[in-house]
Amino acid sequence: MKVYPTPENEIERLKVLQEYAILDTISEKEYEAITQLASYICGVPIALVSLIDKDRQWFKASVGLDASETSREDSFCQYTIMNNHVFEVENATEHELFFDNPLVLGDPNIRFYAGAPLLNKNGFVMGSLCVIDTEPKKLNKEQKNALQLLANQVVALLDSRKTNLEYLDSQKELQNFIDLSKDLVCIANLNGLFYKVNPAFTKVLGFEKKELEGKPFIDFVHPEDVQSTLDEVEKLADLKQTVSFENRFRTKDGSYINLSWNTSPDPETGNLYAIARNVQKEKLAEQHLKEVNYLLEESQQIAKIGSWNYSLVSKNLIWSDEHYRIFEMDAMPTDALVAKFRTLVHQDDLIMLDSVIEEVSRTGKKFKINYRLVFPDERVKYILAMGEPVMDANETIIALNGVVQDVTEITVAEQNLNEKAKEIKDIRAALDEAAIVSISDRKGKLTFVNDNFCAVSKFDRPELLGFEQPNMATFFETEMGMQILENIYSGTTWKGELKHKAKDGSYYWENKTIVPFLNNKGIPYQYISIGTDITDRKNAEENLIAALDSLEKKNRELDEYAHVVSHDLKSPLRAIYNLSEWIVEDMPDMPQKVKGNFDLLRRRVSRMENLINGVLEYSKIGRLEIEKESIDINELLEQLIDSIVPDNFEVTIGTNFPIVLAERILLQQVFTNLISNAVKYNDKPKGKIHCSYKSLKDYHQFTVKDNGPGIAEAYQQKVFKVFQTIEARDVKESTGIGLAIVKKIVEEKGGVIYIDSKEGEGCSFILTIPKCQHVS
Numbered sequence: 001m002k003v004y005p006t007p008e009n010e011i012e013r014l015k016v017l018q019e020y021a022i023l024d025t026i027s028e029k030e031y032e033a034i035t036q037l038a039s040y041i042c043g044v045p046i047a048l049v050s051l052i053d054k055d056r057q058w059f060k061a062s063v064g065l066d067a068s069e070t071s072r073e074d075s076f077c078q079y080t081i082m083n084n085h086v087f088e089v090e091n092a093t094e095h096e097l098f099f100d101n102p103l104v105l106g107d108p109n110i111r112f113y114a115g116a117p118l119l120n121k122n123g124f125v126m127g128s129l130c131v132i133d134t135e136p137k138k139l140n141k142e143q144k145n146a147l148q149l150l151a152n153q154v155v156a157l158l159d160s161r162k163t164n165l166e167y168l169d170s171q172k173e174l175q176n177f178i179d180l181s182k183d184l185v186c187i188a189n190l191n192g193l194f195y196k197v198n199p200a201f202t203k204v205l206g207f208e209k210k211e212l213e214g215k216p217f218i219d220f221v222h223p224e225d226v227q228s229t230l231d232e233v234e235k236l237a238d239l240k241q242t243v244s245f246e247n248r249f250r251t252k253d254g255s256y257i258n259l260s261w262n263t264s265p266d267p268e269t270g271n272l273y274a275i276a277r278n279v280q281k282e283k284l285a286e287q288h289l290k291e292v293n294y295l296l297e298e299s300q301q302i303a304k305i306g307s308w309n310y311s312l313v314s315k316n317l318i319w320s321d322e323h324y325r326i327f328e329m330d331a332m333p334t335d336a337l338v339a340k341f342r343t344l345v346h347q348d349d350l351i352m353l354d355s356v357i358e359e360v361s362r363t364g365k366k367f368k369i370n371y372r373l374v375f376p377d378e379r380v381k382y383i384l385a386m387g388e389p390v391m392d393a394n395e396t397i398i399a400l401n402g403v404v405q406d407v408t409e410i411t412v413a414e415q416n417l418n419e420k421a422k423e424i425k426d427i428r429a430a431l432d433e434a435a436i437v438s439i440s441d442r443k444g445k446l447t448f449v450n451d452n453f454c455a456v457s458k459f460d461r462p463e464l465l466g467f468e469q470p471n472m473a474t475f476f477e478t479e480m481g482m483q484i485l486e487n488i489y490s491g492t493t494w495k496g497e498l499k500h501k502a503k504d505g506s507y508y509w510e511n512k513t514i515v516p517f518l519n520n521k522g523i524p525y526q527y528i529s530i531g532t533d534i535t536d537r538k539n540a541e542e543n544l545i546a547a548l549d550s551l552e553k554k555n556r557e558l559d560e561y562a563h564v565v566s567h568d569l570k571s572p573l574r575a576i577y578n579l580s581e582w583i584v585e586d587m588p589d590m591p592q593k594v595k596g597n598f599d600l601l602r603r604r605v606s607r608m609e610n611l612i613n614g615v616l617e618y619s620k621i622g623r624l625e626i627e628k629e630s631i632d633i634n635e636l637l638e639q640l641i642d643s644i645v646p647d648n649f650e651v652t653i654g655t656n657f658p659i660v661l662a663e664r665i666l667l668q669q670v671f672t673n674l675i676s677n678a679v680k681y682n683d684k685p686k687g688k689i690h691c692s693y694k695s696l697k698d699y700h701q702f703t704v705k706d707n708g709p710g711i712a713e714a715y716q717q718k719v720f721k722v723f724q725t726i727e728a729r730d731v732k733e734s735t736g737i738g739l740a741i742v743k744k745i746v747e748e749k750g751g752v753i754y755i756d757s758k759e760g761e762g763c764s765f766i767l768t769i770p771k772c773q774h775v776s
Contacts, residue, residue: 005082009124013081014054016124020162023051023058030157031061034150038131039063041146042139046108046132049154050077050115057127064132065108074102080115080128086144087128088114091136096525112137114144116151120159129154184259184276192216192233195271206252222248222256236265236272249276267393304406308387311399312361326383326406327373346372346380353385357400364389364397370407382411436510436531442524444468456510456533458503471501488516488527497534509538626663633657633702636664637671637691644676649687657693658700662769666745671704673738674765678706699751699768707762716755742767 007013017023031049039047046064050057057075059068072078076098080087092098092110103110112135115128129151139147184201188194194212202209205220221229225247232245242264248256259276266273306323310316317334324331329340342350349371360367366388373381387402431437432450439448446464454461459470475481475498487494494514501507512531516524580598584590634657641651660667678689688707693700711719720743742765746753750770757763 005078007081007125013124013126016120016122017051017053017126020126020158021165022060022158022161023053025060027061031154032063034129034154034157035061035063038129038147038150041150042114042131042143044112044131044133044137048130048132049118049127050075050130051118051127052077052081052125070103076101076103076110076113076132077115077128077130080117080130081125084117084119084125086114086116086139086148088139088144090138096519100519100521100523108132109134111135114139114147116144116148118151118155118158120155126155126158186212186217186274186276188217188272188274189270192218201276204251204257205249211252220250222250224248232261233263233272236263241265306404307402308404309399309401313398323404326381326404328375344373344375346374360387360389360400361397364391364395367402370411380408381406382408431530434532436512436529436533438464438469438529440469440527440529442526444472444527447526452533456502456508457500458506463503469500470503484514488514489524491516491518491522491524497538498531499538508533508535510534626665628661628663630659631662631664631667632659633667633693636667640668640671640675641689644672645679645689646687649679649682649689651689652691654692656695658695660700660769662749666749670742670745670767671702673742674704677738677765678704678708678763682706682708684708696768698771700771701766701768703764703766705762705764710757710759710761710763711755712759713757716757719755720753 035047035049039045044064046062048062048065049060051060052072052075055072056069057072057077059065062068076087076089076092079097089095089098090112092101092104092113098104098110098113101110110132112133113130115130117128118126120126129147131147181198182200184204185198186194186201187196194215194217197209197212202212205212218226218229229245229247232243235241235243242262244260244262246258246260249259250256261274261276263272263274265271304322304326306326307320308323309318315334317337319327319331319337327341327344329337332340345353353369353371356367356369359365366386368384368386371383371385373383375381384405384407385402387400389397390399390401392398432452434452435450436452436456437448437450438446438453440446445466446469447466449461449464454464457464457470464470472481476485484494484496493516496512498510498512499507500510510531511534512529514527514529517526517528519525584595584598634653634655637653637657641653645651675689675691679687684707690703690705692703692705694703695701720739743753746767746769751768753765753767755763756766
């Protein structure tokens with residue numbers, strides 16, 4: 001179901017509209033005349049007095065339209081009642097709210113609409129006086145003013161009609177009340193003659209109406225009560241007060257009954273209105289009055305409304321109970337009440353309040369004012385006060401009546417709303433500072449661009465507004481552009497990166513979000529685009545890609561060079577090695593010292609070849625992509641130990657090693673180097689090697705421990721450097737690259753390796769690798 005705009009006071013507004021009892025009534029010439037005048041003044045064929053009901057708009061009067069009502073959801077007037085001023089639509093076909101309205105697309109083919117709100121004195125908008133044309137149009141200032149004046153006249157007619165109905169109802173109710181009342185009710189004039197009496201009056205006294213009406217009421221008063229009755233009646237001569245008294249009144253059978261009178265004068269007619277009752281019934285009336293007062297007090301408490309009266313004659317101030325509750329005070333005499341009241345009102349507001357009261361007392365105008373109460377605990381209440389003067393027959397102001405309402409919750413809510421509105425405004429300002437912002441209508445024409453948009457595109461604002469974004473028409477013909485259009489046309493937000501061409505021919509990149517705004521039917525009517533300039537980042541990415549391509553090329557060249565170099569270096573080394581073996585074989589009787597020199601030569605050649613191989617392996621670490629596989633570390637260690645550890649070594653392996661996802665060849669190099677070092681440098685008759693594992697929070701920790709000579713602390717960092725050894729190479733054949741390879745592999749994988757050792761007490765190599773490599 002379509003959701004149409006609804007005033008905040010919609011429930012109360014509809015209730016007030018029903019109280020006018022105007023809906024579905026017959027045509028009345030006064031309203032028809034106003035619509036004819038509105039049509040004439042505005043120069044349009046259609047004019048309506050439209051009243052907005054819950055689900056429809058009903059026409060009290062119309063010119064140029066046969067319909068008596070339409071649905072509310074299709075009405076233009078539903079938007080008029082959201083304002084306190086004339087609402088105008090110059091061309092409905094181009095208006096975002098009405099371009100697809102059935103009343104625009106079909107009969108009566110509305111193109112122009114203007115509506116003046118029917119705003120009553122209590123601030124409720126009942127509907128509108130609207131004018132309609134089938135051609136686009138615009139009212140001038142005088143026409144708008146005239147339309148609003150006519151709308152005010154409609155409200156005056158509605159109020160007059162309501163008042164007249166209420167008067168007739170009240171007269172009828174009064175007459176019914178008088179006729180049905182058990183009390184004695186009569187009307188008399190100042191000449192002392194009965195004018196009207198009710199049935200109860202005749203029933204109690206026993207006289208017929210004709211025996212009483214037109215007769216002096218004093219004739220029925222007991223002779224002993226005549227003077228006191230006349231004294232009380234004289235008090236009514238100035239028409240300003242009500243008198244209460246008791247006397248004895250004669251019945252038709254000659255007996256007298258005690259009556260308690262309440263008599264009031266009517267300032268306009270001079271008639272006296274009197275009610276008499278038996279004293280015994282007074283208590284019932286008093287109880288009834290208490291109940292009425294209780295209901296009034298309950299109503300005030302629920303609405304948080306208190307009433308007050310201030311007599312300018314007696315200087316007496318009266319507050320209702322709810323008034324005292326709102327001000328959190330106990331009842332007190334006038335002087336103390338006024339003094340206490342003035343201490344609670346905010347000092348800035350007190351000056352304004354005094355000024356308003358002084359003006360009301362002087363001019364007789366009604367007033368409506370807001371002020372603040374500040375309590376000792378620094379709490380603040382917001383009060384809405386309304387009042388009007390009370391005048392006597394001479395139009396002299398004798399009192400002020402009014403109400404106060406606790407509007408703290410409403411005021412605080414409004415303040416919060418204002419703060420949110422400011423926050424939104426600040427956010428928009430910040431967005432304008434940091435982002436590239438544009439708004440397009442449903443046809444793709446730009447309706448707004450911020451300064452950043454102009455700066456990055458190098459177009460001036462007049463070159464953009466009212467046109468499509470430059471260079472985008474051809475882009476939307478591409479596959480990507482059509483996909484973006486399909487997304488946003490369906491009401492879906494699109495996010496991505498786009499390349500644009502600036503006015504000077506240069507290009508810039510945006511990280512952009514396009515958000516469609518949907519109407520009540522779910523159709524986009526405009527699009528907002530918010531982006532950030534990512535040109536520098538995109539250029540950096542392109543440079544990085546070029547650099548990576550160049551680096552990859554150089555790595556390939558380095559690999560080829562290393563292969564050639566290693567081949568060229570190893571070929572003569574192999575020749576020297578083979579030649580030395582042949583010489584030894586061909587000269588079996590050569591001196592032992594010479595033979596030893598040839599053995600030394602072959603060891604140096606082998607060391608040189610191993611050194612070349614080590615350098616090549618070291619250079620490849622981190623540059624080659626090796627496929628990962630699941631590796632059982634326990635199984636890997638057993639295989640390595642079986643192949644490189646002599647039988648005279650005692651080797652133990654822990655039982656909790658994990659299965660990891662890693663490059664097998666790299667782990668083999670790590671553990672092979674560590675275990676072979678433990679074997680190579682062991683100086684004990686019985687060598688021992690222990691491999692263990694410990695699970696850390698984010699890492700696997702492996703330890704290879706031996707019982708060899710240990711490594712002094714001064715050498716613990718040195719051994720991880722390329723070509724570094726602790727013992728001379730003539731003592732222990734070594735290239736000095738193995739541990740450097742281990743360190744580089746471990747660190748390439750995000751781990752660390754270090755030594756825990758004391759000289760002469762064995763050595764522990766401890767390494768970690770991240771658990772992202774973990775399988776189980």
